[in-house]
Amino acid sequence: MPEEPGPLKPKVTPCVRLRFSPLLREVLVDIVERVHAAELAASDKQSALPQVPGELPDPDLQTAWAEGLREREEYDTRALLALVTNPQFGKADMLATPSAAEALARASVRVRLYLRETILRDLNSAEVDGDFDVFRLPPAEQQGYACFRLLAHLEEDLILQLDPGAAKA
Amino acid sequence: MKPPANIERAPLLASTAPQVVPGQRTRTVPAVEPSWQVVVMDDDVNLMVYVVHVFRKVFGFETEKARRHMLEVHHQGRSVVWTGAREAAEHYVHILQQWHLRAKLETHA
Numbered sequence: 001m002p003e004e005p006g007p008l009k010p011k012v013t014p015c016v017r018l019r020f021s022p023l024l025r026e027v028l029v030d031i032v033e034r035v036h037a038a039e040l041a042a043s044d045k046q047s048a049l050p051q052v053p054g055e056l057p058d059p060d061l062q063t064a065w066a067e068g069l070r071e072r073e074e075y076d077t078r079a080l081l082a083l084v085t086n087p088q089f090g091k092a093d094m095l096a097t098p099s100a101a102e103a104l105a106r107a108s109v110r111v112r113l114y115l116r117e118t119i120l121r122d123l124n125s126a127e128v129d130g131d132f133d134v135f136r137l138p139p140a141e142q143q144g145y146a147c148f149r150l151l152a153h154l155e156e157d158l159i160l161q162l163d164p165g166a167a168k169a
Numbered sequence: 170m171k172p173p174a175n176i177e178r179a180p181l182l183a184s185t186a187p188q189v190v191p192g193q194r195t196r197t198v199p200a201v202e203p204s205w206q207v208v209v210m211d212d213d214v215n216l217m218v219y220v221v222h223v224f225r226k227v228f229g230f231e232t233e234k235a236r237r238h239m240l241e242v243h244h245q246g247r248s249v250v251w252t253g254a255r256e257a258a259e260h261y262v263h264i265l266q267q268w269h270l271r272a273k274l275e276t277h278a
Contacts, residue, residue: 105222106267106269
């Protein structure tokens with residue numbers, strides 16, 4: 001039987017729920033702050049224009065392209081920084097809207113890429129994947145590796161809550 | 170390369186002026202523009218599940234199709250995920266780069 005017509009109901013998208021140990025804050029804050037500071041410092045430099053396709057013929061388009069990437073990165077990293085510095089971090093469950101959760105996932109990738117290109121640049125792919133004795137790294141860099149692995153778990157958790165269909169992959 | 174048999178060769182010396190025969194119909198043939206490909210390259214940071222999500226989100230792929238492209242990237246190092254007009258291809262590459270996938274434009278003659 002067809003449903004009785006009625007007022008349109010707004011689609012309710014469930015929030016993503018995150019739960020952390022307070023101990024994780026120490027691993028994350030310092031490095032996320034470092035990435036955010038690097039982004040802010042690079043925002044004035046024309047040399048920091050990653051990934052602009054060489055096929056773009058128009059200098060204005062190249063600039064707009066790079067600006068768009070930079071603004072997105074800065075927004076996302078700020079969202080991750082706000083999460084890990086939130087007073088409720090580690091004390092209570094935290095809720096993120098789907099768009100905020102996506103920003104957190106992108107920021108997690110951004111920070112992991114930064115770590116891959118800096119502290120973890122000498123590791124091969126298998127080692128980055130976890131087949132690695134973290135104690136081979138100098139103590140100061142072990143935090144970077146822990147952060148890399150931790151953010152991978154956060155990223156996966158966010159995506160699986162946002163898009164259970166992707167989990168079938 | 171040998172031209173197809175049904176294409177008449179132009180004479181070596183020909184007038185450049187268009188020759189219009191009265192009563193004959195003419196038509197304008199648009200130039201064929203190359204299509205552009207959106208190519209995603211492999212990297213060892215992005216998680217498989219993340220890449221599948223991005224393909225689903227950006228292109229609206231079904232899970233199976235997104236998964237196929239993700240595996241192609243993983244095993245073959247690259248996958249062509251979209252082909253079409255340049256402006257749209259640029260738009261897609263930009264969005265994929267915002268998601269930190271290694272995406273680039275290529276022409277496809």
